[in-house]
Amino acid sequence: MLTEQRKSLIMDRLRRDGQVVAKTVAEELGLSEDTIRRDLRELAAEGQLRRVHGGAMPLAPELPDFAARRTVSPSVKRALGRAAAALVRPGQLIFLDGGTSTAEIAKALPRDFSFTIATHSPTIAAELEAHPTAEVILIGGRLYKHSMVAVGAAASSQILLIRPDLFFLGATALHPIHGLSTGDLEEAAIKRLIASRAAETFLLATEDKLDHVSPCTIMPISDISGIFVQSGLAPDRLAPYRALGVRIIETQADGHDGS
Template sequence: MLASQRKKAILELLAQDKQVLSSELSQKFLISEDSIRRDLRELAAEGLLQRVHGGALPASAAIAPIETRKNVQSRSKQTVAAKAVKMIQPGQVVMIDGGTTAHELVARIPQDIAFTVVTHSPGIAVSLVDHPLVEVIVIGGRLFKHSVVTVGSAMIDVISHINADLFFMGVTGIHASAGFTTGDYEEACVKRALSQRAAETVVMASAEKMNAASAFAIGPLSLASTIIIDGEPDTALREACAKQQIELL
């Protein structure tokens, strides 16, 4: 079998099983694991998969610049945001992540609800200027232009003084075994720190983020109390959430 044919077959298996293992691929194609690892490296370089220890997972399509992401699965993001906004109650302290789904959430916040928003997204903060009853606290830091959010170690001390009711967290990938991932190391650290300061973490995920992974782990599925998705989760994700008592909406 030619290398190009083998790579095509690997991608087909990945689409079917949502993960591949180097050892199993080696046995299937009767070649060394070194050769399989080379195939996976080359496919990863093309953005077609995400390498992990022992194999590979589907690559997330949600790591493009924010202006590009605005047009990806927009209807799916609107569906997720419409469910998420119903969780906000008067008087709560709510942390809202950056990202396109978070912007859809903020666009649906009623004008007559009084609560406090904590965010490290300048865009989210500005979107709430015309909500007279919403108190807005902005966490500063270095601006990560790709996602238009602030990041950096100085933020962690500020975050440690917050006790929030909810944290609406954006991710680029959700996978039963890889958990929640994103495309930047510092952004992953900030998301993890925010999650640790909320009574409940709600992960909002449009369709392209399901059964996908990016390079940096935010944490396991157990970080979330609720995951809101558009569409039906596969058996592996549903079973993983049920085992850890995570609500799927």
């Protein structure tokens, strides 16, 4: 088998299983583990996967600071935000996670009826300063500056007092095997707590987050109600997520969406 064929097979296994074990692949192909380890090193150098002891895992996405993330895929995030905001109904309690995608939801929220927004992000609360009909509950605690959200015991105690109708969750990565994940353990715990209190949880996911794994697990994909994604993604990119029974909402750039 040619080197490129082996590498293609390794990447197929990684997408299918969420990990690659060098010994298992070597036995399957009748090759030495050294050959497979060399392939894994080369794939890691090419930025295709992340080497770990005994094999490989999907890449962890880069974690630029909050200001830098504002410049990433702004038109896609606007379309996702408009589609998500369309779910909001009069009188509901909505929890908005921190992040640049959820900020687009805040900007697109309806202005012709009343509802309440809870958030542990001061930047999200600031987006709603001039909103005419939204009541805002700001959850406090220790500020995790990378994501501009409150975390820790103080935030947790306040979240336990509310039961949101909808939670719009942010994550740095999602993977059909490894679920939703983020870069900070306390932030992951807060997201998990909010989801446990909410009637429904939705994720806004730009393409760069698909099939990646960050260090701290939030929850399995199957535990959320739906994922908003941009239109035009290849069907095989979304098939593993659909197979988990989660609703996939594909959003057009003009703000129309379909599933």
